[in-house]
Amino acid sequence: MNGQEYLQQLEQRLAHYYDKKPLPKAPAFVLAAELNAADEGYFIIPNLKTYSVQHNEYLYAARFDKQLTAEMAAPYLQFTKEAMAALKTTTEHMSSIYALVLICEEGIEEKALADLQKLRQHKD
Incomplete structure (x- = not known):
């Protein structure tokens, strides 16, 4: 499977749950998608909300x-x-x-792989 075929398959799988987003100007992405999920709990009636939480996922794909x-x-x-x-x-x-x-048809340099594996961002 080449990179273009993989990208098409990825788009098809994401279509059910993610919304496509406009591509950012830089860097060069070929796909941007967003998923927003919310969960709420109620006590007896919907006006008595006990909790509400939001989960967001942002997916960006690039092809090399x-x-x-x-x-x-x-x-x-x-x-x-x-x-x-x-x-x-x-x-x-x-x-x-x-x-x-990152769809890399010719592989990844060792240093690039190490840099990518070190990336951890978290916000809650």
């Missing part, structure tokens, strides 16, 4: 025809860090996840 190097991956890592830092939350916010899908 040549081997992914650390220099090529750096803007994508920076984008994820900045997006998480700029995320607006409410009192009902439980969690948000930013997922990067």
